[in-house]
Amino acid sequence: MGNKILVTGGTGFIGSHTVVELYNAGYTPVIVDDLSNSSIKILDQIEKIIGNKPEFHQFDLCDEAKTADFINSNPDIKGIIHFAAFKAVGESVQKPLEYYRNNFFSLINLLTSYKGKNINFVFSSSCTVYGQPDVLPVTEEAPVKKAESPYGNTKQIAEEILAETAAVSKNYNIVALRYFNPVGAHKSALIGELPIGIPQNLIPFVTQTAIGKREKITVFGDDYNTPDGSCVRDYIHVVDLAKAHVAAIKRMEEGKSSDNYEVFNIGTGKGTTVLEIINAFEKSTGEKLNYTIGPRRAGDIEKVYGDVTKSAEALGWRAELNVDDMMKSAWEWEKYINENPF
Numbered sequence: 001m002g003n004k005i006l007v008t009g010g011t012g013f014i015g016s017h018t019v020v021e022l023y024n025a026g027y028t029p030v031i032v033d034d035l036s037n038s039s040i041k042i043l044d045q046i047e048k049i050i051g052n053k054p055e056f057h058q059f060d061l062c063d064e065a066k067t068a069d070f071i072n073s074n075p076d077i078k079g080i081i082h083f084a085a086f087k088a089v090g091e092s093v094q095k096p097l098e099y100y101r102n103n104f105f106s107l108i109n110l111l112t113s114y115k116g117k118n119i120n121f122v123f124s125s126s127c128t129v130y131g132q133p134d135v136l137p138v139t140e141e142a143p144v145k146k147a148e149s150p151y152g153n154t155k156q157i158a159e160e161i162l163a164e165t166a167a168v169s170k171n172y173n174i175v176a177l178r179y180f181n182p183v184g185a186h187k188s189a190l191i192g193e194l195p196i197g198i199p200q201n202l203i204p205f206v207t208q209t210a211i212g213k214r215e216k217i218t219v220f221g222d223d224y225n226t227p228d229g230s231c232v233r234d235y236i237h238v239v240d241l242a243k244a245h246v247a248a249i250k251r252m253e254e255g256k257s258s259d260n261y262e263v264f265n266i267g268t269g270k271g272t273t274v275l276e277i278i279n280a281f282e283k284s285t286g287e288k289l290n291y292t293i294g295p296r297r298a299g300d301i302e303k304v305y306g307d308v309t310k311s312a313e314a315l316g317w318r319a320e321l322n323v324d325d326m327m328k329s330a331w332e333w334e335k336y337i338n339e340n341p342f
C-alpha cells in the first residue's frame with residue numbers, strides 16, 4: 001500500500017468519504033477522531049466498502065501530549081488531512097469559546113507536533129470566508145469578509161495561522177481547500193451525513209422531510225435577487241470533494257505546489273437555488289416534498305458560487321457529479337440509515 005495519510009475527523013461526514021477515496025487511490029488512511037460528532041460504526045461501514053477496516057485511534061486532538069505522542073510514534077505518516085473541528089454555525093454563536101478552543105487547539109497541536117519535520121497538510125476551509133462576494137463566481141483572490149459567526153472566524157484565522165506558519169517553516173507544505181456546500185453520500189449508501197437533532201442544512205432537512213421525520217421544509221425566503229427569489233449556493237457532491245483532497249495530497253507529494261501555502265476553491269462552479277434543489281430532489285427520486293415559503297433566515301448569504309478554474313488547472317480536479325447525483329445519493333443514504341440506525 002501507498003503512503004500513510006492521517007485523516008483527522010475521519011469518521012465524520014467528509015472524512016469518511018475521503019478515507020474511502022484515499023484507499024481507492026492506493027493510500028493507507030489512518031483515522032484519528034474523538035467521536036464527538038460521529039459514530040464508531042462508521043468504521044464497519046467503511047470496511048464494507050473497501051474490504052478493510054482502517055487503522056483508528058480515538059482521542060481529542062486538543063490534548064497536546066497525546067497528539068505529540070501519536071505523531072512522534074508514527075513517523076511513517078506522510079500527510080495529514082485535517083477535518084476535525086466543530087462546524088455548526090448557530091451553535092458557535094452560543095458557545096464561542098468551545099469553538100475557538102476545539103478548532104484552534106487541534107490545529108496548533110498538530111502543527112506544533114510536526115515542528116522541524118516535513119509534512120504535507122490539507123486543511124478544511126470554507127467559502128464562508130468570502131461572506132457575500134462582490135463578484136461572482138468568486139475567485140480565491142476575492143477579499144475575505146468579516147466573519148458572521150465564531151465558526152466562520154475559526155476558518156479565517158486558521159487560514160492566517162497556516163499562511164504565517166508556512167511562511168517561516170518551509171518543511172510544511174500546506175493546502176487550504178475552501179469548500180462550497182458539501183452534500184450527497186457514497187453510492188453504496190453505507191456512509192453519509194449524520195446530523196444530530198434537527199438538521200440546520202438544506203439537504204438533510206429535505207431528505208428527513210421526504211422520509212417523514214419532519215412534517216415540512218421551509219424555504220427561507222423567495223424575495224432575493226436571484227432567478228426564482230430563493231438563495232443560490234454551489235452544491236458539491238461529497239465524493240467529488242473527497243477526491244479533491246486526494247488531488248491536493250498528490251500535488252504536494254509530486255512537488256508541484258507553486259508555494260508551500262496554497263488555497264483552492266472546491267465547488268462545481270455552478271449556482272443552484274433552493275427551489276431548484278427541491279425540484280431536482282422530487283424529479284430524481286420520485287418523492288413529493290411538503291414545503292412552504294417562509295421568511296428569510298438571519299445571516300443568510302443571497303448567492304455564492306465558486307470560480308473553480310484554479311483548482312482545475314493546479315489540481316487536475318473537477319467535480320464530476322451533478323445535482324441529481326447529489327439528491328439521489330442523499331436520498332438512498334436517508335433510507336438506509338432510517339432502516340439501519342446506528
Ligand SMILES: NC(=O)c1ccc[n+]([C@@H]2O[C@H](COP(=O)([O-])OP(=O)(O)OC[C@H]3O[C@@H](n4cnc5c(N)ncnc54)[C@H](O)[C@@H]3O)[C@@H](O)[C@H]2O)c1
Nearest residue numbers: 009012013014033034035036037038060061084085124126
Ligand atoms: N459540512 C460542511 O458543510 C462543511 C463546509 C465547509 C467546511 N467544512 C469543514 O470540513 C470539516 C469536516 O466537516 P464534516 O461535515 O465532515 O464534519 P463532521 O462533524 O461530520 O466531522 C468532523 C469530525 O471531527 C471529529 N472531531 C471534532 N473535534 C475533534 C477533536 N478535537 N479531536 C478529534 N476529533 C474531533 C468529530 O467527532 C467528527 O467525526 C470541518 O473542519 C468543517 O468545518 C464543512
Ligand SMILES: O=c1ccn([C@@H]2O[C@H](COP(=O)(O)OP(=O)(O)O[C@H]3O[C@H](CO)[C@H](O)[C@H](O)[C@H]3O)[C@@H](O)[C@H]2O)c(=O)[nH]1
Nearest residue numbers: 126127128200201202203205218219220231233274297300
Ligand atoms: O430548512 C432549510 C435549510 C436551508 N435553507 C436554505 O438552503 C440554503 C443552504 O443552506 P445550508 O444551511 O445548507 O448552507 P449554508 O450555505 O447556509 O451554510 C453552509 O455554508 C456556509 C458558507 O456559506 C458555512 O460554511 C456553513 O458551515 C455551511 O453550513 C440557504 O439558502 C438556506 O437559506 C432553506 O431554505 N431551508
